[in-house]
Amino acid sequence: MALDRIDLADIHAPDRLATRLHAQLGPVTSAVPIVEIALGLDISDVRIDNFDGFEGMLLTDRVRSDGVILANCRHGDQRARFTIAHELGHFLLERHEVSSETGFRCTTRDMRETREGRRELRQEAEANRFAIELLAPSSMFDRHLSCDPHLRDVQHLRRALDLSGEACIRRMVERRDEPLAAIWSHEGRIRYSIRGDGFPHLAPKKNDPLPKISQAFDVVSKGVRGITTFRETHAAAWTHRPEIELFEQTRVGRDRHAVTLLWADLSPEADDEDDGALPELGEPGFR
Ligand SMILES: [Zn+2]
Structure with missing residues (x-):
């Protein structure tokens, strides 16, 4: 070359x-x-x-x-x-x-x-x-992103860019406009985490167990492999900001390795919206 x-x-x-x-x-x-x-x-x-x-x-x-x-x-x-x-x-x-x-x-x-x-x-x-x-230049990366954040995009990105899932998630958190964080865990314990611009500080630290009231704890405990839907979760489980709206999605892989994506809604109008404010969250972005 x-x-x-x-x-x-x-x-x-x-x-x-x-x-x-x-x-x-x-x-x-x-x-x-x-x-x-x-x-x-x-x-x-x-x-x-x-x-x-x-x-x-x-x-x-x-x-x-x-x-x-x-x-x-x-x-x-x-x-x-x-x-x-x-x-x-x-x-x-x-x-x-x-x-x-x-x-x-x-x-x-x-x-x-x-x-x-x-x-x-x-x-x-x-x-x-x-x-x-x-x-993973933006010109090659961004075209694989769905309208809303979704861990399924990572599978497409891995294949297209021949890059590890971890690198794809880090890049996704960085490239997307929504305030996102990602937490990698093994056997229910946090290995490390990252957070993108605007995402509040994460309360759990390295080696802490996954918060018991989180969806992540639930699916990891059950050992259900696969990707959950994005669901509203307790903001207090993950952050020091119990008042914000927080959504979480987890992918459980082999040997109880898991990654959890958090999406914070920090918009001032969030408080004024009813529970149907983000109805598309539970639905896949595309097939
Ligand atoms: Zn080096």
Whole structure:
């Protein structure tokens, strides 16, 4: 794949870098070919294997004359694709300082980093920003979104973009206008959560059990696999804002892994509307 690395030099904003790279690629009709892209940009090898102790690694020097990317596929090939894009981000964002003599070594937690405080955190957050903008640009992503938020969209997005469900949900929370949050749990305990713009602080913390009065608790306890409808829930179960209207939907997968999507209605007129205000919520957005 013929790509021009010079054209990408001196771009330090990860989203602009991804946009410029897409301009070189032209229209992409299937999943973004991340390995071919890396190999077209002075990465000499991409090794995908069951590695121990790290999620991704970029072997390179400070001036990035070339690089080798290692990506862990222990959590699936789709996660590995994101990892490759993340490491390519470290490679192309030339202000990123190598974390060891051999380059960059990134953990699972780094792949979720969104904070921009300390330099090391900011570098990880920027590599993630680049990765998602490259693998799921809005032009390819938004067309798979239904009128209303729905976890079913994630299945379409996974297939279309060859991206993990987790990455698709994170992107969905970010791209949609509605105030959304997502909570990943395992065996009824919260593993981690994210919330989009405008969504209130979440009351439950990591390792807390799912709130007993939530729909999520109910379906996870029953072990019913599949996707529930969006139902109104107790705002006090999830937030410190008992007065808001809150809706929740849960997908229960294998081994009691689950993800719950929360949708807050913060509109001032919400209080004035009767219970039929959002009648379409229980219905599938499309088939
Ligand atoms: Zn990293």
